[in-house]
Amino acid sequence: MKRILCTILALSFFSNVALAECDFSAGITKTADGYLYTKECHVKVGEMKQDLKIANEQNEKLTKALDLKDFAITKADQRADMWMNTTYKLEDRINTIDQMRSTNQWVAFGLGALTMFAAAYAASQLQR
Numbered sequence: 739m740k741r742i743l744c745t746i747l748a749l750s751f752f753s754n755v756a757l758a759e760c761d762f763s764a765g766i767t768k769t770a771d772g773y774l775y776t777k778e779c780h781v782k783v784g785e786m787k788q789d790l791k792i793a794n795e796q797n798e799k800l801t802k803a804l805d806l807k808d809f810a811i812t813k814a815d816q817r818a819d820m821w822m823n824t825t826y827k828l829e830d831r832i833n834t835i836d837q838m839r840s841t842n843q844w845v846a847f848g849l850g851a852l853t854m855f856a857a858a859y860a861a862s863q864l865q866r
Contacts (some may be wrong), residue, residue: 760781
């Protein structure tokens with residue numbers, strides 16, 4: 739059983755070598771009209787041409803995906819900046835409101851004290 743398995747594996751490895759492979763140094767010759775390919779090199783060059791076309795399409799798609807990713811990140815950054823600016827403005831507004839409330843309380847206290855002194859002065863003038 740072990741010998742059969744080893745034989746099958748050895749044949750499968752040798753069959754890969756038996757496939758048409760191109761030796762580019764010997765399979766392509768230059769002629770006056772251009773280049774002359776052997777059948778194996780013609781098949782291999784055709785496969786490489788198709789692979790190049792597929793690779794170029796994948797490259798274009800990946801470039802477009804990267805551009806869209808960059809655009810999405812830019813938009814997200816713009817939204818985050820707008821949110822931060824809005825929160826800073828709201829924080830400044832709340833601080834201003836708190837300051838005005840404190841100032842209004844002191845003004846109301848001062849007006850109350852002034853009214854009390856004015857009423858006391860008016861009462862003392864009435865007694866005379």
